[in-house]
Amino acid sequence: MIRKGSLASASAYLNALREFASALAADADQIDTDEALLAHWYARFAAEGLHVGWSALQPLTGRELCEALALLAESSGAFAFVALQQFVANVNLSGHLPDDVVWPCGGVAFGQLRNLRGPCPRLEGGFISGSIPWITGAHIFPSVVLGLLDRDGSEIHAVVDSTNRRDFQHGAPMDLVACRGTYTVSVRLSRVPVGDLTVLTTEPAGTFAQNDIRGVLYQTPLMFGCVRARMKLIESSTRVVPAEKAVCGTSMAHLLESVYAAFEGSTPEEGARLRAQLGDFSVRLARLATMACGGAGLVRPHPAQRLYREALLYSLMAQTDRIVGQAFQEVFG
Numbered sequence: 001m002i003r004k005g006s007l008a009s010a011s012a013y014l015n016a017l018r019e020f021a022s023a024l025a026a027d028a029d030q031i032d033t034d035e036a037l038l039a040h041w042y043a044r045f046a047a048e049g050l051h052v053g054w055s056a057l058q059p060l061t062g063r064e065l066c067e068a069l070a071l072l073a074e075s076s077g078a079f080a081f082v083a084l085q086q087f088v089a090n091v092n093l094s095g096h097l098p099d100d101v102v103w104p105c106g107g108v109a110f111g112q113l114r115n116l117r118g119p120c121p122r123l124e125g126g127f128i129s130g131s132i133p134w135i136t137g138a139h140i141f142p143s144v145v146l147g148l149l150d151r152d153g154s155e156i157h158a159v160v161d162s163t164n165r166r167d168f169q170h171g172a173p174m175d176l177v178a179c180r181g182t183y184t185v186s187v188r189l190s191r192v193p194v195g196d197l198t199v200l201t202t203e204p205a206g207t208f209a210q211n212d213i214r215g216v217l218y219q220t221p222l223m224f225g226c227v228r229a230r231m232k233l234i235e236s237s238t239r240v241v242p243a244e245k246a247v248c249g250t251s252m253a254h255l256l257e258s259v260y261a262a263f264e265g266s267t268p269e270e271g272a273r274l275r276a277q278l279g280d281f282s283v284r285l286a287r288l289a290t291m292a293c294g295g296a297g298l299v300r301p302h303p304a305q306r307l308y309r310e311a312l313l314y315s316l317m318a319q320t321d322r323i324v325g326q327a328f329q330e331v332f333g
Contacts, residue, residue: 010064013053017071020050025075029301032078035139035173035183041079042105042140051083052103055090062263066221073225077310078179080222082107082137092145092157096200109135109162109187110147113155113208121148123156127191138162138170139183145200153205158197167192178309216323217262217271223282223314224259227252230282230289230307237292248288255281272322276330279315286311 008016024031024041031038045051052058053068060068065087073080085107093106109132112120121130128148135144144162149155164170171186231252234240240248255278262274286308290297297304315327 008058010058010060013050013058013060014064014067014071016048017050017053017068020045020048021071021075024072024079028076028079029303029306031076031181032178032306033180035181038078038082038181038183039140041076042082042137045079045083046105049103051086051105052090053083054087055103056094056097057103062218063260065218066224066260066263069221070225070228073222073310074229075225077222077226077306077314078181080225081179081182081313082140084222085136085141089141089145092200093159096198104143105141106159107135107137107141107144107162109144110157110208113147114212116149116153116205116209121146121189121192123148123150123194126194128194128197129189129191131189132187134184135162135170135187136182136184138164138185138187146197147208149205150202155203155205155207156197156199157201157203158199160192160197162187166190176313178306178313213272213322214268215271216268216275217259217266219317220259220275220278222317223278223311224256226307226310226314227256227278227282227285229303230285230311233289233304233307234285234292239294240292248285251281252285272326273330275323276326279327280330282311283315 027037027041031041042051054060054065069080069084069087072083086105088108089106090103092108093104097103111134112118112132119131119133121128121132130148132146141162143159146158146160146162147155148158160168162168167190169188169190171188173180174184174186176182176184231249234248235245259274259278262270266274286304290304290308293302293304296302299305
């Protein structure tokens with residue numbers, strides 16, 4: 001077990017992730033739909049101490065975080081989707097755990113704070129009730145960082161036990177277009193005692209939405225990894241001539257380097273633009289990769305069709321009206 005304070009260099013951590021991802025790739029297609037197998041791999045991920053990325057235990061720059069998640073997504077989109085939840089939880093937990101604690105496995109459940117007019121857990125009379133539209137990795141994470149509203153509308157981030165029970169009831173796993181093995185569910189909260197929470201922060205209403213706008217670039221690393229995986233299929237295809245491969249590779253390298261550079265400093269507007277560009281490029285490249293594989297690319301479990309479905313899922317994740325508008329602008333100008 002890796003404990004808080006047992007710090008590895010970022011390069012050593014990324015090398016360990018690279019080795020793990022290489023082994024993970026063999027099971028990627030089964031992991032896409034098999035939550036038990038994904039949970040097995042996640043237990044190994046945690047046992048090797050790799051779940052600590054972007055935490056006080058393993059700080060990463062934006063560029064290093066991008067590469068860490070891209071490495072996982074290049075091998076298994078479903079696994080990377082769950083790891084993303086952990087990494088986001090880690091940055092929220094940093095500074096709130098005792099020095100001698102074993103770093104926990106945990107996810108997040110605060111996307112509902114993007115739209116305060118929609119469903120959201122609320123604190124009333126010492127109890128929390130309401131609904132969470134989306135938790136990914138619900139069968140893996142024993143706790144999540146929950147977003148809820150206080151009586152005065154303040155936004156609270158708190159750690160809560162997320163196991164399935166009467167007052168925290170999981171819905172059926174969602175039949176997602178891709179990554180069904182992530183065990184993504186909605187949850188109904190029925191009078192969860194406030195004493196069951198460990199409060200991390202309390203902020204004014206609208207804080208999460210504003211931070212989300214500034215952090216939209218952090219939605220791109222999974223697309224980044226899937227783009228690289230599709231390029232490998234194209235490069236190995238005998239149906240694509242060298243000149244076409246070269247043009248495709250150059251376009252990919254230029255866009256991915258722009259994303260990397262943005263992690264070293266960009267405006268929210270630039271982040272939104274790059275998310276739209278990468279999302280559009282990712283879906284188009286997925287179509288080309290499937291065509292390059294011929295008819296076999298349409299049949300399960302060929303990786304081309306899984307990567308196509310992942311391209312769609314990642315383009316839609318964490319979307320807001322602004323992200324939808326940016327996508328239309330990217331396509332139509």
